[in-house]
Amino acid sequence: MSTEPEVPTNRPPTLTDVARLAGVSVATASKAINGRGEVRAATRVRVLEAAELLSFAPNALARGLLSGRTGTVGLLTSDLEGRFSIPILMGVEDAFGAGQVSVFLCDARGDAIREQHHVRALLSRRVDGLIVVGSRTDPRPPLAGNIPVPVVYVYDPSANPDDISITVDNVGGGRLAIEHLLACGRRNIAHITGDAGFQAARDRAEGAAAALADAGLGLIGDRPYFGSWDESWGRAAAHMLVEQHPETDAIFCGSDQIARGVLDTLRDLGRDVPRSTAVIGFDNWEAIAADSRPRLTSIDMNLKHLGAVAGQRLFAAIGGAVPGSEKFPGRIVMRESTLPVG
């Protein structure tokens, strides 16, 4: 159906080519194509046909040079392999995907020098704005130098409160988890989580403690079991926990991986989940949570949505608005590892 025009020239067609073919000036061709200015209907049709025939695509460089707007955005991520950057990145893509914005992807590998280098390159490409996405929630130093375009920080907030940061409410997430366990009728709740050096671990623990306090309760062992984020810590901590506090009837885990380890140990020890002990994870990492035995209830941080919001806020900021920072709550995804008693 699409008869490729016989254009042996490898050089992409320019507006001049279109104008020549249509027998008009470039000015008229431009107006006809963009629907601007006064162009007779017949002329417009002639130009559009010519453009179609040559499969003309306007040179975005020339357009950007003139208008000062490129319709591009820089996406700086500190670690691509990180689990958190990807959904956020998808959200950003979604936010722009429909429109005419393209996204430059830059991975700084967590190196400040490299980041600086990328920022320089992006600015020289005259991006309209920047999105900085991190993989830890600990506040990060803002981009160095005076950036002449709007910047939005996602997941990992800027240390400068005047910057626009879109983050996750980890305190609320911890609260959410505990409230669910309480609603399931559990009262002896422990918290096994990752490295206390992470703000995320401390925040979730804080939310958990607060929710328990509201119910007149405290954590089993009086404090969280801080460790690392992986399965083996989950297994080890669960062993300790069951030994020291066999009365435990629910465990809030700081990550789904920890939760997997906990599930394994509980199974080994013959403790039924969720009947004897409920387990709830964090992150809702499908590959980990959706196919365990039993399938894992978890807190989902809506990272994709976070990314989409970041894109929207950046877009608004480019338009001249001055959006403030925002913090988003997670949601609970219920599966079989938590069930009401009775």
Added chain:
Amino acid sequence: MSTEPEVPTNRPPTLTDVARLAGVSVATASKAINGRGEVRAATRVRVLEAAELLSFAPNALARGLLSGRTGTVGLLTSDLEGRFSIPILMGVEDAFGAGQVSVFLCDARGDAIREQHHVRALLSRRVDGLIVVGSRTDPRPPLAGNIPVPVVYVYDPSANPDDISITVDNVGGGRLAIEHLLACGRRNIAHITGDAGFQAARDRAEGAAAALADAGLGLIGDRPYFGSWDESWGRAAAHMLVEQHPETDAIFCGSDQIARGVLDTLRDLGRDVPRSTAVIGFDNWEAIAADSRPRLTSIDMNLKHLGAVAGQRLFAAIGGAVPGSEKFPGRIVMRESTLPVG
């Protein structure tokens, strides 16, 4: 140390500004900054100082408009959330990261229309080349329309053999897995894998069968156990397998998730891994393989390297070379789920 110059103008400085400050013409300023042409040393220094003072960054749009080269590349991925795109994407980033190439990221979400739309946008931005990365190894239709820039397909090859495709040698991967199990002294080897609708599943099975045939052996059950790629299939298939063929002493799994399921079931049935039954996975997905009990030996497809090669080949093609398609072998990552007998 870096005293920000007091430049109240928000408009980024142009070469004209630099030239004026240095007291030379724009032509001279350009030559001084790019090290081209004949410029007296003293003049060059003056220009460079002026540029530094204004923190001048050349407008890449103007440069690209003139030279016809933008130093940008489009990266089309079919699914960002897919496990395979990400390492490849990192490799591509790495391949260009050091240089002056920037990468446009576009996620087509597996939708051909959307892909077409993105291609159009990228071409209008005058990218120097395109990389198309897929998430299945089944050959895909090449990009529609006549693309005026080089294209490299990664992981997912183009159906057109004249295109440049950089792929994984899944047949070789299957062979690798079996040869390792044979080297460990196993003889009764089964293969539990994913959906037979996937080329990857068929290729790996083919390689496995070939390696066994070379040793005068065949698969337990005479054929692979095709199913799905997840843990629950691994558990179910392992149950069947042990019941029907208790003599099995090794299981080659088509994915690490399947392998996790298999490990679970073997544990339930009291079969020691690796002593009674060795288990090997595929993908070497760290989060899944590195913390299981026992830790999982797996085939790593070097996806990051694949991406890096794709970047290099694209770069060569942009330079005028005509690289051919390539297929890369995986490597085995040894952990404790396979051990030599004795």
Added chain:
DNA sequence: GCCCACTTCGAAAACGATCTCGAAATCCGA
């Protein structure tokens, strides 16, 4: 003092699109 070779510099064109504003074409009624 003169001429030539060589170095250093700048004016201007070019890339491709958009926008302004003046010129040309068209239409209307009288």
Added chain:
DNA sequence: TCGGATTTCGAGATCGTTTTCGAAGTGGGC
């Protein structure tokens, strides 16, 4: 058929950089 109002169109400037090529400046040898 003509004058004026209204469309419709096009020449040229513009964005910021690179590159060409000619002009100017410098120095040296005789």
